[in-house]
Amino acid sequence: MLAICVLMFFLVAGQFLIDALGIGLPAFQIAGGLILFLFALTMIFGDSKPKQEISNADADEETESPAVFPLAVPSLASPGAMLAVVLLTDNNRFSFAEQAVTAGILVAVVGVALVLMLLAAPILKVIGTSGAAIVSRVMGMILAAVAVDNVIAAVLELIKTNTV
Numbered sequence: 001m002l003a004i005c006v007l008m009f010f011l012v013a014g015q016f017l018i019d020a021l022g023i024g025l026p027a028f029q030i031a032g033g034l035i036l037f038l039f040a041l042t043m044i045f046g047d048s049k050p051k052q053e054i055s056n057a058d059a060d061e062e063t064e065s066p067a068v069f070p071l072a073v074p075s076l077a078s079p080g081a082m083l084a085v086v087l088l089t090d091n092n093r094f095s096f097a098e099q100a101v102t103a104g105i106l107v108a109v110v111g112v113a114l115v116l117m118l119l120a121a122p123i124l125k126v127i128g129t130s131g132a133a134i135v136s137r138v139m140g141m142i143l144a145a146v147a148v149d150n151v152i153a154a155v156l157e158l159i160k161t162n163t164v
Helices: 002-021 025-045 049-059 068-076 079-088 096-118 120-160
Strands: none
Touching: 002 079, 002 096, 025 079, 025 120, 079 096, 079 120, 096 120
């Protein structure tokens, strides 16, 4: 639920926030792509960042729910997801109806993620720890490619508009 709230905030106010700060969408896209790339590297080369964050959240007594920080914000409502929401709801390119479709898809994707998290234990029993490590590394590689694609698209947009 928190992930939906964070992403809906960026859907509604993201472009206004970026415009108020004077940040161009390509700069936001490059920053999001770089952060997404770093997250992908942790998936490929080592223990996942959420495991570290879960242990930190368990040690912190002020955290009401350990799912708030490790799952809701960095993983589901990640910088890449926030970036995608802002780019897919750009008021200059998309109508209100198209933005409403984006909101519906956002809710559906978070719903699918919830179902998959609920099925994680049975899936882990089937694929085992080694299978989970392989899936994590393959998904990290795909995520890294998406991150690099975001950065390239933003750089090409900057070159095309002659703002470099």
